[in-house]
Amino acid sequence: MNRRIAIRNMALILGSAAVLPSCLGDKNNSKPIVELKHLQLNGDEQQLVANLAETILPKTDTPGAKDLNLHLFAFKMIDDCMNKQQQDDFKAGLKAFADAADAKYKKSFNDCTVAERTAFVNEAEKDIKDKAKDDAKMLTFYQTVKQQTVFGYTTSQYFMTKQVVYELVPGRYNAMYPAAKKEAV
Amino acid sequence: MPTNTYDAIVIGSGISGGWAAKELTEKGLKTIMLERGENIEHIKDYVNANKGPWEFPHRGGRTQKMIEDYPVLKRDYPLNETNLNYWTNEKDAPYTEVKRFDWFRGYHVGGRSLMWGRQSYRWADVDFEANAKDGIATDWPIRYKDLHDWYGYAERFAGISGNKDGLAILPDGDFMPPMDMNVVEKDVQKRFKDFYKDTRHFVIGRTANITVPHNNRTNCQYRNKCWLGCPFGAYFSTQSATLPAAMATGNLTVRPWSIVTKIIYDKDTKKAKGVEILDAETNKTYEFFAKIVFVNASALNSAWVLMNSATDVWEGGLGSSSGELGHNLMDHHLGVGAGGRIEGFEDKYTFGRRANGIYIPRYRNLNGEKRDYIRGFGYQGGGSRQGWGRDIAELNIGGEFKDAMSEPGSWTFGMGGFGETLPYHENRAYLDKTKKDKWGLPVLAIDAECKDNERKMRIDMMNDAKEMLEKAGVKDVQSYTTDPVLGRGIHEMGTARMGRDPKTSVLNGNNQVWDAKNVFVTDGAAMTSAACQNPSLTYMALTARAADFAVKELKKGNI
Structure with missing residues (x-):
């Protein structure tokens, strides 16, 4: 199959599996991308997560986080699998992340350029490695988004069938398989 | 009548x-x-x-609802969204734990x-x-x-x-051909044998997965999805x-x-x-x-x-x-063992998902040895290559990070003990x-x-695992133990x-x-x-x- 068509089909499949877009009124500035059951995020907050996911796994010559709806996957995981405390921490961390970006660039993370977002996220990565900043919630929020984005990516049909080889029925076990041929596990 | x-x-x-x-x-x-x-x-x-794998909405994970509905099952690996319907509804059929029993x-x-x-x-x-x-x-x-x-x-x-290993402690059976050890397991086995000679043994697991067609059942297709039920009837x-x-x-x-x-x-x-x-x-x-x-x-x-x-x-x-x-x-008491990293073999991988591992049969308190506990334990484990989604130290984010995820990581080897309970x-x-x-x-x-006998045994189970892996060339070996809980062995x-x-x-x-x-x-x-x-x-x-x-x-x- 043509790769572009495959990717487009994939986006359709993933999109249809996700929660239906909300038609409810906005509590805040913009319309949420999806209505979640437990985790209440306004449109700006959801956009921030989507932009952050795209910063972590950007579109290159292969699809990025937004193409693959990885932000929707992250929302679903956080909404369904995290408990109330974790969700509250996530929200608090998101606010801290947004505020820190505002303070640094005098505009929202969503309004930042790709270069600015990348620089900002690289700084967060550095803070995590150096344990430099004591903003645990912000960094936990960032790590949660990264973890779910990466998990969503590496378990997506796109990745498992186009980036590596996945066979539902391998049919044999080759204990000495050349590593150059990638197989999903 | x-x-x-x-x-x-x-x-x-x-x-x-x-x-x-x-x-x-x-x-x-x-x-x-x-x-x-x-x-x-x-x-x-x-x-x-x-x-x-991508067809499961949480990719096999567990939701808060599942955790609430399955207060016992949530304690260990069985709780996941892929075969939830195979596990007993705990609300309909509760039991009383005078002491924790999974x-x-x-x-x-x-x-x-x-x-x-x-x-x-x-x-x-x-x-x-x-x-x-x-x-x-x-x-x-x-x-x-x-x-x-x-x-x-x-x-x-x-x-x-299984393989006919000729061990008195683990009698051979009427086996179908064994599954293969992967390249790392073979290497660990060789070093293990060089060091322990005939005092300890490292064998391929003996598993109820058929490796040749049998009674209208298809041989194992190496899907490693046994717990979902096998459409081939291979286990x-x-x-x-x-x-x-x-x-x-x-x-x-x-x-x-x-x-x-x-x-x-x-x-x-x-x-x-x-x-x-x-x-x-x-x-x-x-x-x-x-x-x-x-x-x-x-x-x-x-x-x-x-x-x-x-x-x-x-x-x-x-x-x-x-x-x-x-x-x-x-x-059987478990939740104790060790694991580490294997150097080399970067050019080798495995194809197919083998629903089996290696086995180290009991060696303690045999042939006249007397530890400060009676009976013994065995280990199950295996070597595997880390996949995508692992932490890549040099790369944080971006296109290269994305590409690196489709490259296999380093080889690891791990094993856990199964101890006899009196x-x-x-x-x-x-x-x-x-x-x-x-x-x-x-x-x-x-x-x-x-009790005491199991707790004493667990000290050996942890330390022996680390020692054996180190002798067998595994690097950065980390051992672990947990508070033993009965029932967890199922x-x-x-x-x-x-x-x-x-x-x-x-x-x-x-x-x-x-x-x-x-x-x-x-x-x-x-x-x-x-x-x-x-x-x-x-x-x-x-x-x-x-x-x-x-x-x-x-x-x-x-x-």
Whole structure:
């Protein structure tokens, strides 16, 4: 199959599996991308997560986080699998992340350029490695988004069938398989 | 002649119940198999078996709702969205934990034969002699020679793949060709052998996954999705193996939704007449009658059925005259081991997902060695190459990071111990009449714990794992241990033990209840000691042997 068509089909499949877009009124500035059951995020907050996911796994010559709806996957995981405390921490961390970006660039993370977002996220990565900043919630929020984005990516049909080889029925076990041929596990 | 009459009744449809049904029907007995839960039809009802990983909304994870609904199952790996329907609804069927006991149950046709780990090892003489030599609990009424042929019989039918390693501690069986070790496991095995010579052994796991076609079953396709149910019937389960054989005789009736509430005991003949059931869907009571009853409800539930039976004769239930019914509850203690990194082999990978690993059989307290505990432990483990989604130290985010995820990571090797738990009289299950399940039946209370012997053994289990991996060339070895919890091994045993004396055991050497000779218990309840090998193959052998005995006795008019 043509790769572009495959990717487009994939986006359709993933999109249809996700929660239906909300038609409810906005509590805040913009319309949420999806209505979640437990985790209440306004449109700006959801956009921030989507932009952050795209910063972590950007579109290159292969699809990025937004193409693959990885932000929707992250929302679903956080909404369904995290408990109330974790969700509250996530929200608090998101606010801290947004505020820190505002303070640094005098505009929202969503309004930042790709270069600015990348620089900002690289700084967060550095803070995590150096344990430099004591903003645990912000960094936990960032790590949660990264973890779910990466998990969503590496378990997506796109990745498992186009980036590596996945066979539902391998049919044999080759204990000495050349590593150059990638197989999903 | 009452209606609902058969030659034999089998209570339960898991590994041992399926075997009882197969053996009894093949010997010509009209048999009814009573299963408390729903029917799961082979292949058709394995609803998730052909899904890609991406088709699960949480990619196999667990939601808060699942965690709330399954307060026990959530404690370990079994809780996940891929086979949730195979695990017992804990709200409908609760139990009481006097001490923490992780009881992971499957109430449906096939029972835990659908979700089991499939590792299949014979026990050795040292295991059957252990209680007698140590002077604890009671002696097994049988020895390895009594089960030898039955092990072979069970292996040939079930289909066990394995290597003939020629070890006294882990007798060889009638195996199908073994699965391969991967490149790293072969390397670890070589170094292991160079260092330990013939004092310790490192072998490929022996598993109930067939490696050649067998009885209309397709050989293993290396999907490693066994716990979803196998559309190829490549691993042994009731559905793939014993049930079709039993159905083919025309002698089997299967009745799902049948909770056996008691065995009907006849004081005059001192035998069971049949069983009483509660239909789990309609709440109606029915009676079934038969010449023999096989109790295969799993160790704890088999004890529950017996405790609920003949209480007008024995307060503690059928088989309680020895005072041992429900006692001596055992499991294997685990959650201790080590793992590390393997250098090299970057150009090698594996293709296919092998549902098996390596095994290190017991080596402690053998050949005259005396540790500060008795018995021993084995290890299961394997080498694997880290996949995508791993932490990539040099790359944080961006396009290169994305691309790097499709490259395999470094090789790792890990293994965990399975330790023998001793049969302690005070480790027991009993009826908790203060609490009722959805059907108004009293629930089980479980009061059992690991003791000093297990705790001392675990120190060796952790330290030995680290030492062996280091000797075998594994780098950065980290060992781990956890507080031992019974039940977590999902190898419940001992609640209606076999023995030589009716005063100290519930069953005799043919798995007959001393107090009712036409009642046989051949699941984990029958075990007199626990050894450290996975026990299911022994249940299969014991069941086939007991069924053979039962039919011969029936023909002789003895029961």
